[in-house]
Amino acid sequence: MLRLENCRIMNGGFAVEADLEIAPGACVAVIGPSGAGKSTLVEAVAGFLPLARGRISLNGADLSGLQPGKRPIAMLFQDGNLFPHLTVAQNVALGVSANLRLAEADWRRVADALERVGLNGMGARKPAALSGGQQSRVALARVLVQGREVLLLDEPFAALGPALKAEMLDLVAELASESGATVLMVSHDPDDARRIAGQVVLVAEGKAHPPQETAELLDNPPPALKAYLG
Template identity: 70%
Template sequence: MLKLEDCVIGNGDFTLHADLGVAAGDSVAVIGPSGAGKSTLLEAIAGFRPLVRGRLRWGAADLTELPPGRRPVAMLFQDGNLFPHLTAMQNVGLGLRPNGRLSAQDEAEAKAALARVGLSGMEARKPAALSGGQQSRVALARVLVQRRDLLLLDEPFAALGPSLKAEMLDLVQELVAESGSTLMMVSHDPADARRICEHAILVAQNTALPPKATSELLDKPPPVLRDYLG
């Protein structure tokens, strides 16, 4: 289980409180008004933002002081963070070797990951030669090869059209089911949360609340969420 124990996360003048747990293997949406701290929550779990107070644990392991690279976390950001001068194969390979020096085995694993996300035969293409949806698949493949217990998605598919976004969400759901990873996904779209997440964390009024069943939270939203959703 992922536990945030009496945590306070700082982001400039903004602070976010979190005292909650996420069960291993669960898929959890992180929803709430714009600017409420959803990305801040994921950044703290990934290790990109230190805690002002509290402890962060994964099972028996205390992650609080660990740098990002030593946490069991893979994070996919809004823009995918692909390097334009690298091929799809090389971009995926960074998930295996941050220095970019891939062995034959590494290349085979990166190629298999690209095939798994539907990009077989596109290994040599650079991002400019790929569509937006294909770029998202490359970024997802790079996360896939890291084989981490926790997968954090910060709206990586927000710029995609409805049909393609739904396709990518379904692919994420398949990959998470295969790997047994725990998923936390920031989303502004309730339909995305309902599609692949069993539970949801509401982030509002400087607080990340414990998870609730997604349908329960969205069918009977509290006033702050109802005002946001309209």
């Protein structure tokens, strides 16, 4: 269980309040008006933003004082964060060890992850030789080898076309189901939520609301969300 208890998250002069819990293995979309604090919420869970108040815990263990790298959490960012001078395999291997000193078994994990995301045989290429969709798959493979309990998505597929984005979302849902990972997915597109998220956390007017069933919330949106969706 991922719990945010009486949290106040600061991002510069902006604050988001959160008091909610996410069930293990759930896939939850984080939606709301632009600038409402969706990324602020997931960055606090990842450890990139401090809490002014409250506690974040996973299965009872307090995460609040841990640095991002020490949390059982992986995050996919909007730009993928691939290093152009490294090969595809090396970029994925960073998820195992930052110094790239991997044992043979670890390199097999990297190869298996690339195969799982549909990039078998592409490990020696550089990111510049890949399409945008393939680069997204590399970033996803790097998350896969980390084997973390929680996966945070900050619109990593926003630059992809609709069909390719849908394909990547389906792949994320499939991989999360296989591993049992909990997913929190920031999105501006309600169709993304309907596609793979069973629940939605609405972030609006300075507050992250507890999860609600996706269809229920999107079919009967509150005023703040209705104004955003149009």
